[in-house]
Amino acid sequence: MKDTQRPPHIDYIPAEPRHPDSWGPHPRKKMLMTPLVVALGGLLAYFTVVAMVVVLPTTTFDPPPSPNNLALTEIQEYGRRLYLSNGCIYCHSGFVRPQDVAAGQYYLYPRIAEPGDYVASDQSPNMFGSERTGPDLSESGGFHPDDWHIAHYKNPRSVTPISLMPSFEFLSTDQAASLIAFTQSRQGKLGAIRTQHQLNMKQLILAEQNLSQTLQADYKIGYPGSDNLANLMMMERGYWFESNPLPVTQENLLRGREIFQQRCIGCHGTRGDGEGVALNFLNPPPAAFSEPDDAAHGSDTSPGTYYWRILRGVPGTAMENFGTRLSVEDIWRVVLFLKTIPNGGLTKTPTPDMYVAWVGYPQLFTWANCFYPESLATTNPEVTYSDNSPPGVGDVAAMVEQGSVNPEYAVILYMVENGKIPCGADDPNTSALDIVNAAAQRPTEGYARMGVSQLQFIPAELIPADQYGQGWLEKVWTKPMPTQDPPPN
Numbered sequence: 001m002k003d004t005q006r007p008p009h010i011d012y013i014p015a016e017p018r019h020p021d022s023w024g025p026h027p028r029k030k031m032l033m034t035p036l037v038v039a040l041g042g043l044l045a046y047f048t049v050v051a052m053v054v055v056l057p058t059t060t061f062d063p064p065p066s067p068n069n070l071a072l073t074e075i076q077e078y079g080r081r082l083y084l085s086n087g088c089i090y091c092h093s094g095f096v097r098p099q100d101v102a103a104g105q106y107y108l109y110p111r112i113a114e115p116g117d118y119v120a121s122d123q124s125p126n127m128f129g130s131e132r133t134g135p136d137l138s139e140s141g142g143f144h145p146d147d148w149h150i151a152h153y154k155n156p157r158s159v160t161p162i163s164l165m166p167s168f169e170f171l172s173t174d175q176a177a178s179l180i181a182f183t184q185s186r187q188g189k190l191g192a193i194r195t196q197h198q199l200n201m202k203q204l205i206l207a208e209q210n211l212s213q214t215l216q217a218d219y220k221i222g223y224p225g226s227d228n229l230a231n232l233m234m235m236e237r238g239y240w241f242e243s244n245p246l247p248v249t250q251e252n253l254l255r256g257r258e259i260f261q262q263r264c265i266g267c268h269g270t271r272g273d274g275e276g277v278a279l280n281f282l283n284p285p286p287a288a289f290s291e292p293d294d295a296a297h298g299s300d301t302s303p304g305t306y307y308w309r310i311l312r313g314v315p316g317t318a319m320e321n322f323g324t325r326l327s328v329e330d331i332w333r334v335v336l337f338l339k340t341i342p343n344g345g346l347t348k349t350p351t352p353d354m355y356v357a358w359v360g361y362p363q364l365f366t367w368a369n370c371f372y373p374e375s376l377a378t379t380n381p382e383v384t385y386s387d388n389s390p391p392g393v394g395d396v397a398a399m400v401e402q403g404s405v406n407p408e409y410a411v412i413l414y415m416v417e418n419g420k421i422p423c424g425a426d427d428p429n430t431s432a433l434d435i436v437n438a439a440a441q442r443p444t445e446g447y448a449r450m451g452v453s454q455l456q457f458i459p460a461e462l463i464p465a466d467q468y469g470q471g472w473l474e475k476v477w478t479k480p481m482p483t484q485d486p487p488p489n
């Protein structure tokens with residue numbers, strides 16, 4: 001290598017610039033940021049934040065209890081402690097964000113939680129978990145009936161086959177009861193009204209199921225049976241005769257089957273016969289979809305009525321409200337699929353030729369005219385509307401109006417008390433309006449009213465023994481749950 005290729009050697013740049021002697025000592029020699037200064041500054045910043053975030057709010061933020069606030073009972077208070085000690089808080093949050101309100105439309109009484117809901121001393125400190133591994137529970141009061149919770153705490157997979165929630169089977173009966181009472185207390189008074197609504201519906205449905213077999217028979221006697229009538233009264237009448245907007249394609253059927261296996265088999269069974277693992281824990285029991293005859297002619301088995309019940313659930317029964325979890329299309333797909341079950345849709349690959357089309361029966365349409373209001377005039381030429389039929393009977397709008405007569409209760413109570421079907425063969429002249437008016441004029445304050453126990457109005461002989469509350473809980477909580485359904489043939 002030649003010398004000429006080397007860079008020229010530079011020797012005149014000093015390692016550190018000199019400074020005139022008149023300047024003071026170098027800054028490094030007179031350090032301002034001493035460890036003490038850093039520590040004090042850090043503490044000052046820390047305490048300022050603590051004062052703003054912790055001290056100020058706790059001393060100055062004192063919202064009045066909201067009108068919805070309801071103090072916990074002793075048993076709910078115990079449930080709250082179990083909720084904390086069993087780690088439920090790690091997976092569930094307890095407050096509603098404004099962006100969750102859209103999901104709330106499928107609840108009765110949707111609303112956003114407000115600070116005043118949580119100020120009672122028994123709710124303090126708040127247990128707002130931040131994880132949403134499971135659903136937010138701030139509004140869970142009355143979202144499910146007690147029997148659903150029993151099966152769910154025993155084994156979450158029994159009611160939600162895809163659930164990752166652990167089993168709480170190890171709790172004692174009293175502990176399970178307290179945890180259920182606490183879950184049902186969420187959202188104060190609104191939660192309590194919903195919970196009472198669940199109980200009322202259960203009482204009415206069970207009483208109705210104790211009516212004579214003749215009254216329960218469906219199209220075979222020429223008008224909707226009592227069970228189907230109770231179901232029809234729960235939904236908006238626009239859905240009664242609605243057909244499925246989706247075509248019967250194999251793709252739709254396969255997606256429907258997938259949903260059924262992910263979410264429905266725990267209750268409705270791997271064969272769709274209503275005998276899932278949760279069967280013995282639920283009262284009333286899950287419906288069976290296996291009879292082609294019912295699927296084609298039943299009063300409450302049209303695609304629209306199936307859709308409505310999957311969307312909103314069936315209050316008083318464990319049938320869930322899937323409106324927050326399934327898309328509209330997916331609900332219609334599972335409705336398509338249900339109609340292949342009688343022809344083996346669950347045991348073989350479902351194909352369009354297995355589909356049982358719903359046709360209804362002539363007397364059903366005659367009967368429906370008793371209840372169909374003008375606003376819901378339908379494309380079905382058999383169905384006109386009745387002048388006697390008040391807007392609101394069977395509509396959700398009427399159901400949620402607090403303090404007013406609930407037409408759904410009124411109609412079921414009518415069947416239970418009189419032993420006949422309104423507008424049925426025995427009683428062709430009873431109109432829905434008569435029933436609701438009569439109910440409204442009943443002297444007793446609570447008759448057919450939301451939030452007031454309906455048990456007092458049910459004739460004693462129709463009340464099934466030991467079907468509610470602690471007695472029922474004790475009976476089923478101690479029972480082992482089958483771990484697996486036999487696989488379909």
Ligand code: HEC
Nearest residue numbers: 086087088091133134135140156160163164165166168183
């Ligand atoms: C590992 C996480 C996890 C833990 C711990 C957990 N859950 Fe859950 N929970 C879930 C998931 C996921 C779901 C949704 C699926 C299902 O219904 O099981 C759920 C659902 C629920 C529901 C039904 C909510 C709804 O809107 O349908 C309730 C009520 C509930 N859990 C209560 C509890 C209670 C009480 C505890 C403690 C005893 C608990 N959970 C512990 C994950 C968890």
Ligand code: HEC
Nearest residue numbers: 159263264267284285286287306309314317318319320334
């Ligand atoms: C936790 C148990 C449970 C789960 C899960 C469940 N159901 Fe149900 N379902 C019931 C019960 C109980 C009834 C009976 C209600 C009654 O007595 O009116 C029912 C009734 C129904 C009905 C009305 C049937 C009729 O002829 O009366 C339909 C439709 C239905 N379920 C569909 C579904 C679908 C689809 C799924 C899954 C996406 C599902 N269910 C999940 C318990 C359940």
